[in-house]
Amino acid sequence: MTHYFKTIMLLSLACLTAGSTFAEDEDTPLAKEMSAMNTAYRSLSKAFRSGPNPDQRAEYIAQVETILEHAKASVELVPALADTLAPEQKNSMRADYTAAMQKSIQTLEQLLAALEAQDYAAATERLVQLKKQKSAGHQRFQED
Numbered sequence: 001m002t003h004y005f006k007t008i009m010l011l012s013l014a015c016l017t018a019g020s021t022f023a024e025d026e027d028t029p030l031a032k033e034m035s036a037m038n039t040a041y042r043s044l045s046k047a048f049r050s051g052p053n054p055d056q057r058a059e060y061i062a063q064v065e066t067i068l069e070h071a072k073a074s075v076e077l078v079p080a081l082a083d084t085l086a087p088e089q090k091n092s093m094r095a096d097y098t099a100a101m102q103k104s105i106q107t108l109e110q111l112l113a114a115l116e117a118q119d120y121a122a123a124t125e126r127l128v129q130l131k132k133q134k135s136a137g138h139q140r141f142q143e144d
């Protein structure tokens, strides 16, 4: 009886451990914000690749507003990579990440202003800038 009890306890423990290991693979709050801005970003990039169409301006503005909303929600969050670091490095990475995200928010606001002014050349430049910030941000702050 005692033997069975021990076996059941060990099996339960194994399940709990496996459960928490899988839980780590779930999307972080930051990954959720990033995923939420991704669809709008991809549509916008695709549209600008084939040359922006002034008739679609309202759609572009709505897409930038969506990206902006999720970028603003992302500022307060912490990259999963920072959580793997010692406190001092973690704080320094958080500060760098916040500054980088604030720059992207600024770029998005400039992109919005350019679209509102129907200045597609400026909008294209801002989108190129955002793409660079995105790549640099992922290289620096995203876990492999």
Ligand code: HEM
Pocket (backbone or CB within 6 Å): 027, 028, 029, 030, 031, 032, 034, 035, 037, 038, 041, 067, 078, 079, 080, 081, 097, 100, 101, 104, 130, 133, 134, 137, 138, 141, 142, 143
């Ligand atoms: C338009 C701009 C951006 C888009 C569309 C975008 C998109 C994405 C996507 C699709 C993911 C993967 C999410 C997942 O794992 O399910 C991601 C992850 C991530 N992105 Fe971005 N990203 C953008 C800009 C940035 C910037 C500027 C930074 C940093 C300043 C950044 C930092 C990160 C980090 C740290 C992760 C990993 C999530 C985590 O650590 O929890 N991203 N991004």
